[in-house]
Amino acid sequence: MAVEIKVPVLPESVADATIATWHVKVGDKVSRDQNLVDIETDKVVLEVVAPEDGVIGEIKFAEGETVLAEQVIGLLGEGQAEAAAPAAAPQQNTQQETQQVEGETVEIKVPVLPESVADATIATWHVQAGESVSRDQNLVDIETDKVVLEVVAPEDGVLAEILEDEGATVTAEQVIGQLKAGAAPAAAAPKAEAAPSASEDKGDALSPSVRRALAENGISAEEASSIKGSGVDGRLTKEDVEAYVKTKASAPAAKAPAAPAEVAAVLGDRTQKRVPMTRLRKTIANRLLEAKNSTAMLTTFNEVNMKPIMDIRKKYKDLFEEKHGVRLGFMSFFTKAVTEALKRYPAINASIDGDDIVYHNYFDVSMAVSTPRGLVTPVLRDADQLGLGEIEKGIRELALKGRDGKLTMDDMTGGNFTITNGGVFGSLISTPIINLPQTAILGMHKIQERPMAVNGKVEILPMMYLALSYDHRLVDGKESVGFLVTIKELLEDPTRLILDI
Incomplete structure (x- = not known):
């Protein structure tokens, strides 16, 4: 009997999602809890795992297609018969590999680290000594303060030795393991025969x-x-x-x-x-504590009627996706509104450096992205020069790179202002912490229908609370409130974004 593979329940503020990556194909044998497909929303990527062992019988939606909450996207069947044929292939490959002659020893080294990074930490070895590996297979994750670097096998062979265990501190180009090129897999060794x-x-x-x-x-x-x-x-x-x-x-x-x-x-x-903090988690903790202790942080709130944006999105989302190849979300509207507001209030786009104020004449916006290793803030460069389609593509690329651990130091450095969206997790209101050395951060929240007074009548409208945390040393209350009101006005009348008024 086939088991349905469904889209997970989506956050209330998320209308639909996109099939990002299928990790299996029809006919593949899978085990219980194995990740089958990544489902991408406006801000987070959700994993859909196999409910039980079996074989992928059908994939109903291809990568890039839009899906709804709890929609059936595939079928999983009992796969004992299908699994029998593929099972013979690995045995044949193993026999072929055992006939190979051991080659030379190849050193596995830490990659060259960015100039600002002195050392790194061995995060996870994905293989053990004695295991056979294929060329370009990820062997180990190396974690720096901000990004995770993958070290892949330079060629086929067997991992002969691991010189640095998980948790060890290493430096650039340090040898952390040995690979025997073209060697037989560990299964052929006498010790493995007894297992x-x-x-x-x-x-x-x-x-x-x-x-x-x-x-x-x-x-x-x-x-x-x-x-x-x-x-x-x-x-x-x-x-x-x-x-x-x-x-x-x-x-x-x-x-x-x-x-x-x-x-x-x-x-x-x-x-x-008791689990030691990862380098990334320690860096996040130190930076948040530094922001709290070294700035005069204050938060101001407002709320925005999301109906105009939601109406536009509903009317044009199909045409938008057809033209730009990416879904129309809320983040592009907020990014556009933020860049316009930053032009009107340059102090919020500035930063403090010692006794100087540094004003920036460009608009690089950091996007808070939740990854398996923690919260990171990659940067969307020159956001003021991008259209809604380009903004959506840029945000999607950063989110996918964050999920896959592919963010580079260049992706993470810079940024004049940060946008964070706790609404995708159900947050109704919060006080976000400034991302140093920036001056302010905008917090988006859950869209919730509430009774509102409109022209003397009560209407039910989809409302979102906005929170702007800012450094009071540089930004006065009048500027912070004006900045937030500008964003509210632009979002509640999106035509102003197009006409630049």
């Missing part, structure tokens, strides 16, 4: 949820190999990991192995764990 084939399959097919469960509970790859899997072909499931953790927690504390990266404390039936 049951089910465990090999189990290790090679860990789903994202299983990897996440292992990482959250501080279980190393070596320890994970000792856990008995209950899934297809002996694969580990999330439930196997949870059962193992519960059994481990009930055992005497003295028997629990120590993990330097994550320490678990056993307190009867209750447990707690």
Whole structure:
């Protein structure tokens, strides 16, 4: 019986979404909790995972198509028969690979780091020593203060040795591993012959949820190999990991192995764990604390009637997408309104440098983007010179790069003003913190219908609260209120954006 693959429930302020990337194709065998497809909204990317093991029977919507909440986008069927044929191929490949002659040793190095970055941290090794790898396969993630760099295999072979473990601090072009080019995979080694084939399959097919469960509970790859899997072909499931953790927690504390990266404390039936902050999280924490302590931050609020924007979007979204190849969202309107308001209030587009005020005659707008590793603020350059279509494309590109860990230092540096949208997560109102060295930040929130007085009558309108946090050392109350009112007026009468009035 086929199982439906559906779009997740979308935030209230999000009308529809777009199929961003299918990670599988029809006929592929998938395991429970495996990520099948990325669904992109105006601000966040949602993952849709397999509800159970099976085979992709049908994909109803291709990449780039617009979908609605809980819409069926694919079918998952029972796939024992389909899986039998593909299963033979890897065995043939393995036999061919074992006949290859070991080649020379190739060094795996840390990439060249940006000039402003002194060192980096080994974030995640995606392979273990002894595993076969293919050319351009991602081997390890290297994390700097702001971006994550991927180190890929220079050619086919076997990862012979890992010289720097996860959590280690490394420098540019440091050797962190050794690759034997063209060597046979670890399965051909005598040591691996004693291991049951089910465990090999189990290790090679860990789903994202299983990897996440292992990482959250501080279980190393070596320890994970000792856990008995209950899934297809002996694969580990999330439930196997949870059962193992519960059994481990009930055992005497003295028997629990120590993990330097994550320490678990056993307190009867209750447990707690201590996990070191990532470099990105530490940087975010330090910058937010610095902004709070070094600025005279104040927040002013207003609200905007979103009906005019929503009417335009509803009327022209299909034509807009057909012409520009990207969906028409709310962020492009807000970005356009912000750049126009910044022209009228140059102090909000300025920054303080010591005892000087630096006024910028360009308009680079930072966009707060939520990524798996934390909140980052990539920059949309020269936003005042871009049309709505170009703004939407730029925002989408930055969001995808953030999701995939592809943001560069150039993407992250600069920016004169920041826009953040907590509304996609359901936030009704908040006080955003300034993104130093900028002077102000605009917070968008959830669109909610409320009764409003219009010309002496009560109307139900889709309203959004806006919050402007600003540095009172540079911006006076009159300017901040005027700036926010300008944005409100431009959004409630979008014609003003077109006519520049």
